[in-house]
Amino acid sequence: MYLELKHLTVDFNGFLAVHDVSLGIEKGETRVIIGPNGAGKTTIIDMITGKTKPTQGEILLNGVNIAGKESYDISNTYGIGRKFQGPNVFDEMSVYENLEVALSGHTSLWQAFTYRRTRAVDVRLEEILSQINLTEQRDMLPRFLSHGQRQWLEMGMILAQNPAIITLDEPAAGMTDDETFKTGEMIKSVMKDKTVIVVEHDMDFIKQIAKTVTVLNQGEILAEGTYEEVSHNAEVIRVYLKTDDTEEEEAESV
């Protein structure tokens, strides 16, 4: 198994946000994690990316335990990239320059001094611009982009860093249906060689991208399987998928 979470638990002053979670993710897989608000989804991403240290358990990447390592180390040494829920770009730089900063990976003063905008850099950045549908917006400042386009810029910045594993926390939140669909296609095509972990709520989007879905509830795994399996699972429907509409319909039919 490529990435293996083993018996992960997080105790926030007596509150178990994540409790004894074990799951395995294959290399190149796109795994979606769903569940009600407060289920512990973001906390799991926080542990994989080093923001939160598990109270117990292991996170094995190719058999190496990375649980509790610093986020800087996890991103730079172990190649795990993250897209946060909110936009995280440099406002005074153009789309192209934002991607360039991400690609150059100025992790030391020496790299910053020796960096040159070579032909190879330009070719790669143009390729990323096309992959994230922002070729025409390359010289724009991020504030002139739509919400969805800003999210794509961030996905591009992660691609520029070329991580092996990409974690995306609600990438489609606030997007139009068209932007959401394009984001799904982007994950399927551009990120097909990456291992991708996505936290999401939009079930159409999940259906579009997921091979395996893990359902969390109150810090524990409730179900795991294909989209079809989990969306027909009675417990998953009861705790998560049941909408106010279906409850009203049931109440009316009684």
Ligand SMILES: Nc1ncnc2c1ncn2[C@@H]1O[C@H](COP(=O)(O)OP(=O)(O)OP(=O)(O)O)[C@@H](O)[C@H]1O
């Ligand atoms: N630093 C913290 N200290 C205390 N409690 C926390 C902390 N971080 C998260 N929690 C709590 O842990 C639980 C799980 O939070 P988490 O953000 O992982 O849920 P989630 O499944 O991502 O929810 P959402 O869908 O709303 O983003 C929540 O009840 C949250 O309030």
